[in-house]
Amino acid sequence: MGNLFDSQVEIAWCPGCGNFGILRALKGALTELGFSPEEVVLVSGIGQAAKLPHYIAANVFNGLHGRSIPVALAVKTVNPRLLVIAESGDGCMYGEGGNHFLHALRRNPDITVIVHNNQVYGLTKGQASPTSEEGFVSKAQPWGNLSLPLNPLSLAISQDASFVARGFSGDVDKLKEIIKEALTWRGFSLIDVLQPCVTFNRVNTFAWYKERVYYLDDSYQPEDRIKALEKSLEWGDKIPLGVIYQHQRPTFQDKIYSQIEEEDLIYRGVNFDDLFSRGLRLFT
Amino acid sequence: MDLNLLVGGEAGQGVQTVSGALSTILQRSGYFVFSIEDYQSRIRGGHSFTQVRFSTTPLRAALKEVDILACLNEETYQLHRRRVKEGGWVLGAVGNEREAHFQHFLPLNFEKIAEGVGNKIFANIVAVGAILGILGLDLESADSYLEEIFARKGEEIVEKNKQALRRGRDEVIPYVSSPLIEETRRGNSSLLVLDGNQALGWGALLSGCQFYSAYPMTPSTGILNFISSHAKEYGVVVEQAEDEIAAINMAIGASYAGARAMTATSGGGFCLMAEGLGLAAMTETPLVVVDAQRPGPSTGLPTRTSQGDLEFVIHASHDEFPRFVFAPRDPQEAINLVIRAFNLAEKYQVPVIILSDQYLADSKWTYENLEVKERPDAPQFSSFPLPYRRYLISPSGVSPRAIPGLGKALVVADSDEHDEFGHLTEDLNLRVEMHKKRMRKKETMRKEVRLPYHREGKDLTLIGWGSTWGVIEEAGERLKAEGIDSGIIHFSEIYPLPLQIEELFSHVSLPVVVENNYGGQLANLLERELKLPFPFRINSYNGRPFLVEELLLKVKEVGKNG
Structure with missing residues (x-):
């Protein structure tokens, strides 16, 4: 089936990779929300997941490992009319880009961050990632990973992130709905997407996830931060999916534009003589 | 006439306030001022001093010999007494009078005199008053300066500062047989005083810079402060990033989205930016970066000056790519070179690095007619056939630049080696062509660079x-x-x-x-x-x-x- 967001670029992922599901869900969400490719900017870092923007017809900034969030924030700030999505893997967002992730939670830019979380490094062939289980064995950690896995959802909720959700790449329809909610949410939206790595993660397989994941039902109130924090701590035999926390608060660009009394930053041209004579007064 | 004043004390005694006061008062009295700041990386204690040189003709440098040495503490006297000219003045409750037989030595206890006004914190203004008394300047400019800078603290503080000024002056008057200033100038309101950081910041504002992201780092922080304080007037988004890596990536993102963007740091921060510099080069995103140099390696001497980063910035980031490296000689040229940097960054879609240093950043220069000859070019967002090739291989190496969301073009930028459309490639023949395309720019860029x-x-x-x-x-x-x-x-x-x-x-x-x-x-x-x-x-x-x-x-x- 043809899609406005179809790209001609050959896909370089392993057959059966969870990334395919995320790609389908994202394209579906963009189409169903009625966006056109030129209003969308996909910003990514480095890793298998970070190749995704090339497989969607849209504006793309495929930047450095870990650095997608600062770029996405700036793009959205300069042109708030663009839909800006930062997406990359768990190593990129939570490892190399951990500091930027933390500070995005504070700033609340109106961007959606989609993290392909397969709990392993794919592109560098199987080392532990920030979300790998303790004891995870790899070539780089032959006697098992010593560190505890990062809990991105708890971290985000504890810092009052505006929108926090978890999806599963094995359920494209439900993931698409979560993405749609995140894309229409005004503020920083995090979707941590559980995704099997068919090549390097023999522990957290499709079947492993399938046995454990369940969706939050309609009775769940994502506005309650303490409940959300409790929910985010649930991991093991049962893993909750869906929108876990949401809290509307002013966005970065709302605040900064009200401070400087501007609407956007798209190149306005410069009245040099006016700027110059106004400035001269500063130094006399 | 060419006089040199040195005022020193501990951090926290208000030496920088003295520098600002003397520079502005002398400027408004019609003199050309040149001042330098020498301070330690601390908020209290230690030793800091300012040198304020002034003349009836333009000045460009700092001198060693001093006409008036005002000491807010003993250390200032011990460190600088040998620099006082024969016939020069030493002020302060310091030293041994016998050492001072060759000069005017007034053992004024600035703090004690200030206590007479109510608090020893006014000691620095007492010193200003004493210096103005020796120079023979009336207090009109000084009063209006004190009103401006202390207005926010209320009338009482302004009044006490004025009193401190007078006490200082009155203390020295009996000893001044002929004032040091022989030639009086009529106040010349067209004289401007600005330091390097203000000039770099103002240059950015005059260029139409709309996005400035930076992490505070001495001696570049003054640029952040300057641009922030005028952000509303000039319509600039200023963001203090979580680190220099974020600062440069934000600036690159802003530039990709169509804003003129700049960041600034010092050498250590530039180390963190090296990765981003390569990103700007690979994605061919225009970018202006200021490196205000200080001695290194590593943390080095945070508040001191150096020209140690030239080789670093020419080569920073892995592999090869063209870049411009400029180093303004003074604040006036700093304004011009920032405007030029923005224009050239856009014209060639390359990073432009401006090397400043602590000396330029903190020194105040005076201009009678500030010459800003450079003008910001209109943005070069060209038209192009669809599908849009962001990295069209062109004879000049420069490809037409589109901005996402401003037209039908989909703008694909990639840090990986890429094809003309911006999609990542492992085609090694294409790699060679792309690398040649980027490197080709250097030949035209060389023609652009002005002779020394x-x-x-x-x-x-x-x-x-x-x-x-x-x-x-x-x-x-x-x-x-x-x-x-x-x-x-x-x-x-x-x-x-x-x-x-x-x-x-x-x-x-x-x-x-x-x-x-x-x-x-x-x-x-x-x-x-x-x-x-x-x-x-x-x-x-x-x-x-x-x-x-x-x-x-x-x-x-x-x-x-x-």
Whole structure:
């Protein structure tokens, strides 16, 4: 089936990779929300997941490992009319880009961050990632990973992130709905997407996830931060999916534009003589 | 007339306030002012001082010899007493009077006098009053300056400062038989005083910079403060990033989205930005980065000056890509070069690095007619056939630039090696073509770079770059007065070296390269690119700027050996 967001670029992922599901869900969400490719900017870092923007017809900034969030924030700030999505893997967002992730939670830019979380490094062939289980064995950690896995959802909720959700790449329809909610949410939206790595993660397989994941039902109130924090701590035999926390608060660009009394930053041209004579007064 | 004042004390005693007050009062009284700041990386204690030189003619450098030394503490006296000229003045409750037989020595206890006004914190303003008394300036400009800077603290504070000023002046009047200022100037309101950081910030604002992201780092922080305080007036988004990596990536994102963007840091922060610099180069995103140099390696000397980053910024980030490296000689040129940097960054879609240093960043210069000749170019967002090729392989190496969301073009930028559309590629033939396309820009960029400032001299030629221009010029003039015909070649646009540079150097008298670094980094660059030897080098790396008299001595030493 043809899609406005179809790209001609050959896909370089392993057959059966969870990334395919995320790609389908994202394209579906963009189409169903009625966006056109030129209003969308996909910003990514480095890793298998970070190749995704090339497989969607849209504006793309495929930047450095870990650095997608600062770029996405700036793009959205300069042109708030663009839909800006930062997406990359768990190593990129939570490892190399951990500091930027933390500070995005504070700033609340109106961007959606989609993290392909397969709990392993794919592109560098199987080392532990920030979300790998303790004891995870790899070539780089032959006697098992010593560190505890990062809990991105708890971290985000504890810092009052505006929108926090978890999806599963094995359920494209439900993931698409979560993405749609995140894309229409005004503020920083995090979707941590559980995704099997068919090549390097023999522990957290499709079947492993399938046995454990369940969706939050309609009775769940994502506005309650303490409940959300409790929910985010649930991991093991049962893993909750869906929108876990949401809290509307002013966005970065709302605040900064009200401070400087501007609407956007798209190149306005410069009245040099006016700027110059106004400035001269500063130094006399 | 050419007078040099030095006021020193501990951090926290208000030495910087003294510097601001004296510079502004003298400027408003119609004098050309040149001041430097010397301070430690601490908020209280230690030793800091300011030197304020002023004259009826324009100034470009700092002197070693001092006419008035005002000491807010003993250490100031011990460190600087030998610099006081014969017949000069020493003020302060310091030292041993017998040492002072050759000069005017007034053992004023500034703090005690200030207590008479209500608090010893006014000691610095008492010192200002004493200095103005010796100079013979009336207090009109000083009063209005105090009203401006202390207005926010309320009328009482303004009044007490004015009293402190008068107490200081009254203390010295009985000892002043003839005031130091012989030539009075009518107040000239067209005189401007600005420091390097203000100039770099203002240059960005005049360029239409709309996005500034930075992480605070001495000595570049003044740029962040300056742009922030005028962000509303000029419509600029300013964001203090979580680190320099975020700062440069934000600036690159903003530029990709169609804003003029800049970031600034010092050498250590520039280390973190090296990765982002390569990103700007690979994605061909225009970017202006200021590196305000300080001594290193590593944390080094945070509040001191250096020219140690030239080789670093020319080569920073892995593999090769073209970039411009500029180093303004003074605040006026800093304004012009920032505007030029924005224009060239956009024209060639490359990073432009501006090298400042603590000396330029913090020094105040005075201009009668500030010349800003550069003008920001209109944005070059070209038209193009669809599907849009962001990295169209063109003869010049520059591809038409589109902005996401402004038209139908989908703008795909990639840090990976990419095809013309911006999609990542592993086609190695294409890699070669793309790398050649990027590197090709350097040839046109070389034509763009202006030749260094050049004045011929038969006996020797002093060569420098960036902030050392003024001191080299003044040392050269003194040499001339002593019968040594000294020329100058001074680079403000360093890299790539301009096209006709070989020709310029083909007939230069004994070249002596003067730099604030150990290795002679400009000299090394010239040796490598010109295939000529530059064995005579004057290098200083003690964290302080060259003073005129010191440079003069060093040049003479070289002269003896050369």
